[in-house]
Amino acid sequence: MLRKHWPQIILGLLCFMLLAAHITSVLRLPAVERLDAYLYDTRVRFSAASAPDPRIAIIDIDEKSLAALGRWPWRRDLLARLVDQVFDHYHAQALGFDVVFAEADDSTGLATLRRLASGELADIPEFGATLTRIAPRLDTDTRLARALAKRNTVLGFYYSSDSHAVSAGALPAPALDAGTLAPVAANITPASHFGANLAQLQTAAAAGGHFVPSVDQDGVIRRVPLLVNIGGQFYPALSLALAQLALGHPPLEPVIEVGGGVPQLEALKLGKLTLSVDANGRATVPYRGPARSFAYVSAADVLKGTVPVDQLAGRILLLGATTPGLNDLRVTPVGEAYPGVEIHANLLSAMLDGALPQRPGYLLGAELLLLAVLTPILVWVLARRPPFQATVTVLTLLVALALADIWLWRVHHVDFPFAATLTLMVALYVLNMAWGYIFVTRRQSQLRQLFGQYVVPELVDRMSADPGKYTMVGQSRELSILFTDVRGFTSISESMAPAELTQFMNAFLTEISTVIRSGQPGTIDKYIGDCVMAFWGAPLPDTLHAHNAVLAALNIHAAMLRLNTTFAARNWPTLVVGVGVNSGVVTVGDMGSRYRLTYTVMGDAVNLTSRIESLTKFYGVPILVTAATRDAAPGFVYREIDRVRVAGREDAVTLYQPLALAGDEAATRYVDAFAPVLAHYRLRQWAQAQQQLATLLQAEPDCVLYRVWRDRVATMQANPPAADWDGVHVFVRK
Template structure:
């Protein structure tokens, strides 16, 4: 066996061992669990029902209810009216409260009046007699309890698992006792405390169920614990209690498999003819119908004020809860990040009634182990002999069949079969196979791509990979060309556009300009807002760096013209750009700090390119270039000398040229070129009248007004402030 085949075999064995260890729980792989969770969520959404379930309505304590009825908690005489409205006038079958009433209601002031009657006003018989008459009216808890007693109401409460537990209120009667789980594996959630309803309310109601949440590792709610153990007794969830009363079903029965000696954990609850599958924690998977709004929401204030027609809710389940963010009952779920807890109960109740709760039975562990072993053997033997294309086809086929099979099990049999380990193992085997096959020949290419992939076009990366000796991140000094471009008036453009539209515009513009630069072999150094800096001649030396830079600049202007037409269709502003080009000795390399570095260029020639870009506005030029760029660019490019200048901070004068196309002027390009050259000669010899006459002819010929205006202003200045007798025609800029 060759060394490469031995390495491949060892890698395959490692992948198989890790996969099996994950299945058996010896080594849990977090990313596989996360993929399993994502696949579950995807199946949940694909298999979700459509439309609203009319059997369950949510009486929503929403923002409008709080605005009309006052802040929460409401006085319980108002809740008594709500219960009577739902039960007596609307005729609902069951009312479930996703609310706990753990403290007496003191909003009526009855307690204060009683303290006065027993204290400072004890001697006033009239006060005591009047208080006795008013007490039934002011005892809001009693009024609420009376409403509960005459209505089919299931209250809600919660359990806690803190190390320092507290308890309040009265728990309902438990469903099961420790003796019911004797001899079985009991891994149910164990509570240490609770917050239940006050005794008078609990006694008056038909029952109560807890709404204690259970969260998965990612903080989302996918399950409801139908049973929770507290002090050796087992209590049912609110959803189970409501569904049980709605169905008029007997107390549920515990479902243990016949082979309980093998893994004697609870697997289901038997509710009449319905089987409710649960996991080891007696938690059931929530069968979400869809996003928030899969059930009818009615504002609690509308119910309280009698705005619903009588009998509108006849025979339905009414769940009283809240969607108001301020009441803190919003949870993260696979179908929404701010999902009302009351709708979670609605989904659970509907699933119990319909028998549509998905099951992840204990035997899926053995199923997954067998599938992993069989698939590993099949793929390993095939990949040893297959080439890249058949290997990819095999992995694609395995992925499709695995996913299709698990989706069919979900939709047809309500089974939740594991899929992530199989998919991850398949992809890992293919990845190992591919990496080992390509490792030796790809090593150099990967190194080059890592060094230069973010800077240069793909073609340059390929050339560097083919010739690694050309690649170096070390500092170097060489002749190169640099380009600076900028959008004119971009600040005013950006201030007048919405952020989303501005983002689309600038991304479209930068993509088009970058494509032009890379198409001509340039390296994008950086984006500075709307500005672009690029250079030619590195990392691969190029004798045509100046020519390529000029061709890229001209192409950028042509693309900018096309973009103006495109942007007009979107109603976007027109973009006009100026480009500065400079050629000379520059230092290039990976520069920066210990915190951040960048492959860039610096030097006087770089600074000149930036200054030339700034000057395009004053000259009305599209592409300004230095004398060295013009000399190095070679033949075939039309140039127009514009000026000799001395930029701020430099003593050496620079001749600047514009790279022009045939459409630079609206008249005859050659005539305009000759006229401007003659004007420039007259200007430099201080023949002001001749120069002005030529400027008039240029303007009449359609030459750019900015350039004509600039030289007219200079001539006016020099007439009032004549230059020195030995003036060399150089104009000095006092600002950058």
């Protein structure tokens, strides 16, 4: 196999090495990365949750709210009222802000009044006193800070790696001590600048977290950094901070694995929950479905208190915008205008369930092992099996692996990187099919050209399915050979005009050829004038070659009876055809000269077949077969005719006439009637043999076989043979 299928083996090894390099990050293949992203998107779309998460709801800054409350940003006292409403009226568990309050609220003019009080109007005491009295009502930032204080509120902020950006606001407390992440700190998503909330607000809130997702090269959001490194400190994502707050602030700890001597962040432990992340601290977002897969309520309705309490009570709420004008619509696997706030809702839901998709470190070894196992299997299947079987096998493997991938995703939340495996299977399939089309098809075409003139199209089609198994090179094989010849052809040809003789012979040869090529077809070797030579068992192996050859001989005899009826209607001569069949080991292959080659058989068995075919005329029987054929094809009724030694051979051969298929009672009686003749003859019981022959001739006076034996017995009776006579009749002429 190695030598025969080396191109497929080399292709398989090249594909394996290339994809192994991709898996181990020695060489990244953008096409495989895009496929991995596409498979993730497809998996997410077909694994959507059947219902929203009842623990989470989104307060929507929608068109209705903007129409009722004015353009964004709203006054901080209005937001304070919203916070109070959320906790005092609706008894929410926690509230996260997918917005940032980086600047003071000057919508009340308090800052301007204070500048006037210390400047142009400083000499008017009444102005300063009035300002002091009303300032608390105008200080909306303080009002919002009081609403945030001592409640489960999480403020959002953003980060940036843009060198031109300017940091603003106050960051929340870090999520982890920098020392615990020291071994993997270099891999955590870095940032150089940030836009955070007013210190007054961030200090009042229970926590803070960033709301910046990770955007892949194709612009799609599939991951969110749960940790971001800003100035050597590690800050959480908004969803992580909310989960920690909602769960009672359990400790957050990194899970660092060391593989090959290299430490790598595998997950974050949040109390009893394990939050899977990649080496950069990013979590894969398991989207529950398209936009609005979570409960949404309008911010205006929350402020007015028209939302039923049970829709928000005890839930974790996220405040965010879906209106296009606020530019928080993102491209995700489940939608191209997906609300950014719902990305955090998806992450939060998965965290609470401990169901973040995971790619543990052992998947690298598992993926390499899968490739190493699949490569030789695919090479063997694609190289050795017919295209249809190979296609079915590859599709079956694909379906099985796809089902396994879905099972891992849905049951164990494992995000198996299936792209390299799929690429290997598709690449090997396509390359092997292309190889087969370019080279094997050419081989099949050559096979058709070589064998099409000898073998029926159906057999050529079977041979073309695996052309490597068939060759024109000479080889020794056991076959069954058939010869036919027309009795008295010379006189027939002399009595017919050339054109009419051509039609006559074409009709005869067509009938013979049709019989040979039907049923279990044989290979037509050649036409020699009125003689046809054929054989069974090559080029396509045939374990029943002897049976099929004898059956063809009987069918030829029957076909000649029908054909003579047609010939009689056209006033053409009656045909008498003799058929000889023999089985034996011969050489078969392409033989001839450098000027002309033909696929043929040669050997002693071929010569013997020709000899016994010529004896059909002597014995007056339509078919003769040798003992070798009779023994190899026991499914017929045979009548023994004689034991002879033909010209050119020392060994004697027993001749038989096949009469019918086994079980034919009339044929069996016919055999039983002649058998005593042979028995008496070989026992030198000449009188008894003559008596039996007389009885047979009385029933069939024109039977050539009986007359031949009558004359031979008479000769033997008159001139008894020597004492060492073996009962074999010798033919000295061919």
